Amino acid sequence: MLGKVLRGTDIENSEAAATLEALATPALLLDRDRLDRNLDRLSSRMAARGVVLRPHMKTGKSIDVARRVYQSVPGPITVSTLAEAEYFAQHGFRDITYAVGLAPHTADRAMRLLQAGVDLKVLLDSPEQGVMLGAAGRAAGVRPSAFIEIDCDGHRGGLTATDPKLITVAAALAEAGVELAGILTHAGESYGLSAPEALVAAAENEKTVAVAAAAALRAAGHECPVVSVGSTPTAHFAEDLAGVTEMRAGVYMFFDLVMHGVGVCTTDDIAISVLATVIGTKPEKGWILVDAGWMALSRDRGTAAQRVDQGYGLVCDLSGEVYRDLIVVQASQEHGILAMRSGSTQALPHLPIGAKVRILPNHACATAAQHELYNVVSSDSAAIEARWPRMRGW
Amino acid sequence: MLGKVLRGTDIENSEAAATLEALATPALLLDRDRLDRNLDRLSSRMAARGVVLRPHMKTGKSIDVARRVYQSVPGPITVSTLAEAEYFAQHGFRDITYAVGLAPHTADRAMRLLQAGVDLKVLLDSPEQGVMLGAAGRAAGVRPSAFIEIDCDGHRGGLTATDPKLITVAAALAEAGVELAGILTHAGESYGLSAPEALVAAAENEKTVAVAAAAALRAAGHECPVVSVGSTPTAHFAEDLAGVTEMRAGVYMFFDLVMHGVGVCTTDDIAISVLATVIGTKPEKGWILVDAGWMALSRDRGTAAQRVDQGYGLVCDLSGEVYRDLIVVQASQEHGILAMRSGSTQALPHLPIGAKVRILPNHACATAAQHELYNVVSSDSAAIEARWPRMRGW
The missing domain is CATH 3.20.20.10 (Alanine racemase)
Structure with a gap:
C-alpha cells in the first residue's frame, strides 16, 4: 500500500518532457x-x-x-x-x-x-x-x-x-x-x-x-x-x-497573492503560476493581450479587498522574476489583458506576440482547480521535470 | 461521421439514471x-x-x-x-x-x-x-x-x-x-x-x-x-x-443571472443550475449553509456590478421555483452561505439539514466549467434523463 504512495508519476527523461519555452499555453506550473x-x-x-x-x-x-x-x-x-x-x-x-x-x-x-x-x-x-x-x-x-x-x-x-x-x-x-x-x-x-x-x-x-x-x-x-x-x-x-x-x-x-497580501509569504514563495503567451498588443491603451483568461486563472479576485489589488494576477517573466506593477487588469474566458497597475511609474515591458509570461495567482486553490495537471519545474531550470495530475469532482 | 454526431450519450432507462432527490451534491443540472x-x-x-x-x-x-x-x-x-x-x-x-x-x-x-x-x-x-x-x-x-x-x-x-x-x-x-x-x-x-x-x-x-x-x-x-x-x-x-x-x-x-441583469432573459429561461444540500443552519444569523461553494458555483461575481447583486447565485426549490430574495451571500471552497438579500422583507424559508435546493448561476460559462458533466432534466420531472460529459483544457 505504501508502495503506491511512493510511486511517483514523474516523467523525468520521458518523451513528454519539455521546456517552458516549448510548453503549450495556458498551462499551470508548479515550482x-x-x-x-x-x-x-x-x-x-x-x-x-x-x-x-x-x-x-x-x-x-x-x-x-x-x-x-x-x-x-x-x-x-x-x-x-x-x-x-x-x-x-x-x-x-x-x-x-x-x-x-x-x-x-x-x-x-x-x-x-x-x-x-x-x-x-x-x-x-x-x-x-x-x-x-x-x-x-x-x-x-x-x-x-x-x-x-x-x-x-x-x-x-x-x-x-x-x-x-x-x-x-x-x-x-x-x-x-x-x-x-x-x-x-x-x-x-x-x-x-x-x-x-x-x-x-x-x-x-x-x-x-x-x-x-x-x-x-x-x-x-x-x-x-x-x-x-x-x-x-x-x-x-x-x-x-x-x-x-x-x-x-x-x-x-503553494501560497498565493492573497496570502502575500495577508503577510504570510513573499511573492518569491508562491509555488504555482500560469504560463501564458502574448496574442496581441494595444499600445495606444497600454495593453498586452495573453491567452490566459479566467478559464486558466479562475474568477477569484481575492486581492480586490486588500491594500494592493493584483487584478487577476501579477505578471512575471519566464524565469519567475516579477515585472513590477504589471498585472492582469481584465479577464474574459480565454483572454487576459495585462497593463501597468494604476498609478505606476514603471514602463510597460516590451512583450511581442509569442512572448511568454508567468502569472502568479490570487488564490492557489481556485487557480489550480482550473487545470488538469501541474507542469513541475525547479527554480533554476526551464525544463518540465514532471506532470502531476489533479483530481476533481465530488 | 454524422452518425457520430447524432449518437447521443443519453442514459435514459439505464441503471445510472436517478432522480433529483437521489443525486449526490453538488451537481450541475441542465434543463x-x-x-x-x-x-x-x-x-x-x-x-x-x-x-x-x-x-x-x-x-x-x-x-x-x-x-x-x-x-x-x-x-x-x-x-x-x-x-x-x-x-x-x-x-x-x-x-x-x-x-x-x-x-x-x-x-x-x-x-x-x-x-x-x-x-x-x-x-x-x-x-x-x-x-x-x-x-x-x-x-x-x-x-x-x-x-x-x-x-x-x-x-x-x-x-x-x-x-x-x-x-x-x-x-x-x-x-x-x-x-x-x-x-x-x-x-x-x-x-x-x-x-x-x-x-x-x-x-x-x-x-x-x-x-x-x-x-x-x-x-x-x-x-x-x-x-x-x-x-x-x-x-x-x-x-x-x-x-x-x-x-x-x-x-x-443556457442563459444566466448576468444575462437576466442585462435584460436578455428571465430567470425562468436559465437552463442550468447547481443542485446543493443543506449541511447546517445558523438561525441567529439568518444563514443556511449548503455544500455548494465556489468550487461548484465558480468565483464569478458578474452581478456585483449590476442593479441587482445576486451574490454567488439565486436559490430555487427542487422544482426550479425561485425563493424570492434568497441568494448565496458568501462562498468558500465547498461551503455556500444562503441568506435573504439585504433589505428583503421576505422570511427565510425553512430548509433543514438534508434539504435540497437549486442555485441559478451568475455566469453559465464559468459555473459549468467547474463540473465534469451535465445531469439532464426536463422542466416537469424529477428524473435525471441523461448525463452529458463536458470537455475541458486547452
Missing part, C-alpha cells in the same frame, strides 16, 4: 523547490510546538503533491470532499478528516470508507446530524467518529464554545453510538487581516476558543481527544498552541 | 426543455434576418449540447480553444472558427486540423501573425484562412474600422499566402448594459463598425466574404443586420 520550502517551513514550525500538522489536500488535490508532504509514510490529512477522501484512500492514506458538514448522502458514503478500513472522521454541529450518522454507521456495521465544529470567529458554521448546544450534540453522539473525535475550528476571518498583531490575535483567539470548547465538553463528562485548529494565516502566526493537538492548513503549500 | 427553447429563440431570430448563426461552443463544451443545436447535420460553430476545435472535429464538425488571437504554437496546431480536412478559420490583428500563419501553412502544406479582428467598442483586442493597419494586415495575409476569411468583431461591452435602447444601440454600433471595416477592405481590393459579429446581448437586441453575414453567441443556450 517543486518552492513547494518543498513551504512544506518545510510549516512542518518545522509545528514540530517545534509539538502540534500534529494535518495538511489540507483541497489545494493540491494531487497524490504527487501529497508525496512531497509525506515522503515515506502517509500521514494525517484533511479533505474537502468525499471524492478527495476516496482518492487519497486509494493511494494509501488511512487517517483522514473530512472537514465539511455532514449531509445524509455523505454520511452513507463516508461509512463505505470506514468499512474499507479508513479512519475517516466527519464534521457536524447538530444533534440531527449525530442521529443521521449513527443510523448510517449501524446500517454499515461500523462505528463512526465525528468532530463537533466550533465557530471561533463567526466566519461560517459551528457552535460557539459557550453554546449549551455543544453538550447537547455531544450527548446525541453518545446516544447514537458515534465516537466524539474532538472539536475542530477554522479561523476563516484571518484571511481578511494583514497586520501581524491582528494575525497573532486571531491565532490566539482560535486556540482559546478551541481549548474552551474542549474544556466544556470534558467538564460535561465527554472525552475530547483532538483539539484541531487551522488556517494558513493563523498556522504561521500562532505563538502559543498550548492545549491544541493539531493544526490544519492547505494553501501554505 | 433540456429550457435549452431547446433558448436555442429556438435565437435561431428563429437569425433565420428571420437571413443571418447565419454560428453558435459559440465555449459555454456548453459538450457534443451532446451541440447535438441539440444541430439535430441532423453538424453546422458552423465557434470555439475558444484548439482543444474544443479538435473535440468537435472528432465529432464530425467541419466548419469551425477559433475566435482567440493566434500565437506561434496555436498556428502550428491549427494547421494539423486543416490537414485533417477541417475548415478551421483563425483570428489575428497584426502583420506578424499573418507572417507566422503563412509560414505554418507552408510548413504543413495547407492554405490557412484567417479573420481580421475588429475592435467595435474598445473591449479587448482588434483594430478599429478606420485604422490604416487594417489594410496593412490584409496585405500581409495576401503576401503570406493566407486567405482572408473576412472580419470578426465582438461587442463585449454590451455585457455591461441593461437599458433596452442602449442594447439596441450597441448592436447597431457592432454592425456598423463591422460593415465599415469590410467596406474598407473591399475598397482596398481585398475580398471580405464573411462579416461576423456577435455577443448574446447584441444578438437578441439587433434590429437591423444589413451587411452582416453571421452572428456568434454562446451563453444564450
Whole structure:
C-alpha cells in the first residue's frame, strides 16, 4: 500500500518532457523547490510546538503533491470532499478528516470508507446530524467518529464554545453510538487581516476558543481527544498552541497573492503560476493581450479587498522574476489583458506576440482547480521535470 | 461521421439514471426543455434576418449540447480553444472558427486540423501573425484562412474600422499566402448594459463598425466574404443586420443571472443550475449553509456590478421555483452561505439539514466549467434523463 504512495508519476527523461519555452499555453506550473520550502517551513514550525500538522489536500488535490508532504509514510490529512477522501484512500492514506458538514448522502458514503478500513472522521454541529450518522454507521456495521465544529470567529458554521448546544450534540453522539473525535475550528476571518498583531490575535483567539470548547465538553463528562485548529494565516502566526493537538492548513503549500497580501509569504514563495503567451498588443491603451483568461486563472479576485489589488494576477517573466506593477487588469474566458497597475511609474515591458509570461495567482486553490495537471519545474531550470495530475469532482 | 454526431450519450432507462432527490451534491443540472427553447429563440431570430448563426461552443463544451443545436447535420460553430476545435472535429464538425488571437504554437496546431480536412478559420490583428500563419501553412502544406479582428467598442483586442493597419494586415495575409476569411468583431461591452435602447444601440454600433471595416477592405481590393459579429446581448437586441453575414453567441443556450441583469432573459429561461444540500443552519444569523461553494458555483461575481447583486447565485426549490430574495451571500471552497438579500422583507424559508435546493448561476460559462458533466432534466420531472460529459483544457 505504501508502495503506491511512493510511486511517483514523474516523467523525468520521458518523451513528454519539455521546456517552458516549448510548453503549450495556458498551462499551470508548479515550482517543486518552492513547494518543498513551504512544506518545510510549516512542518518545522509545528514540530517545534509539538502540534500534529494535518495538511489540507483541497489545494493540491494531487497524490504527487501529497508525496512531497509525506515522503515515506502517509500521514494525517484533511479533505474537502468525499471524492478527495476516496482518492487519497486509494493511494494509501488511512487517517483522514473530512472537514465539511455532514449531509445524509455523505454520511452513507463516508461509512463505505470506514468499512474499507479508513479512519475517516466527519464534521457536524447538530444533534440531527449525530442521529443521521449513527443510523448510517449501524446500517454499515461500523462505528463512526465525528468532530463537533466550533465557530471561533463567526466566519461560517459551528457552535460557539459557550453554546449549551455543544453538550447537547455531544450527548446525541453518545446516544447514537458515534465516537466524539474532538472539536475542530477554522479561523476563516484571518484571511481578511494583514497586520501581524491582528494575525497573532486571531491565532490566539482560535486556540482559546478551541481549548474552551474542549474544556466544556470534558467538564460535561465527554472525552475530547483532538483539539484541531487551522488556517494558513493563523498556522504561521500562532505563538502559543498550548492545549491544541493539531493544526490544519492547505494553501501554505503553494501560497498565493492573497496570502502575500495577508503577510504570510513573499511573492518569491508562491509555488504555482500560469504560463501564458502574448496574442496581441494595444499600445495606444497600454495593453498586452495573453491567452490566459479566467478559464486558466479562475474568477477569484481575492486581492480586490486588500491594500494592493493584483487584478487577476501579477505578471512575471519566464524565469519567475516579477515585472513590477504589471498585472492582469481584465479577464474574459480565454483572454487576459495585462497593463501597468494604476498609478505606476514603471514602463510597460516590451512583450511581442509569442512572448511568454508567468502569472502568479490570487488564490492557489481556485487557480489550480482550473487545470488538469501541474507542469513541475525547479527554480533554476526551464525544463518540465514532471506532470502531476489533479483530481476533481465530488 | 454524422452518425457520430447524432449518437447521443443519453442514459435514459439505464441503471445510472436517478432522480433529483437521489443525486449526490453538488451537481450541475441542465434543463433540456429550457435549452431547446433558448436555442429556438435565437435561431428563429437569425433565420428571420437571413443571418447565419454560428453558435459559440465555449459555454456548453459538450457534443451532446451541440447535438441539440444541430439535430441532423453538424453546422458552423465557434470555439475558444484548439482543444474544443479538435473535440468537435472528432465529432464530425467541419466548419469551425477559433475566435482567440493566434500565437506561434496555436498556428502550428491549427494547421494539423486543416490537414485533417477541417475548415478551421483563425483570428489575428497584426502583420506578424499573418507572417507566422503563412509560414505554418507552408510548413504543413495547407492554405490557412484567417479573420481580421475588429475592435467595435474598445473591449479587448482588434483594430478599429478606420485604422490604416487594417489594410496593412490584409496585405500581409495576401503576401503570406493566407486567405482572408473576412472580419470578426465582438461587442463585449454590451455585457455591461441593461437599458433596452442602449442594447439596441450597441448592436447597431457592432454592425456598423463591422460593415465599415469590410467596406474598407473591399475598397482596398481585398475580398471580405464573411462579416461576423456577435455577443448574446447584441444578438437578441439587433434590429437591423444589413451587411452582416453571421452572428456568434454562446451563453444564450443556457442563459444566466448576468444575462437576466442585462435584460436578455428571465430567470425562468436559465437552463442550468447547481443542485446543493443543506449541511447546517445558523438561525441567529439568518444563514443556511449548503455544500455548494465556489468550487461548484465558480468565483464569478458578474452581478456585483449590476442593479441587482445576486451574490454567488439565486436559490430555487427542487422544482426550479425561485425563493424570492434568497441568494448565496458568501462562498468558500465547498461551503455556500444562503441568506435573504439585504433589505428583503421576505422570511427565510425553512430548509433543514438534508434539504435540497437549486442555485441559478451568475455566469453559465464559468459555473459549468467547474463540473465534469451535465445531469439532464426536463422542466416537469424529477428524473435525471441523461448525463452529458463536458470537455475541458486547452
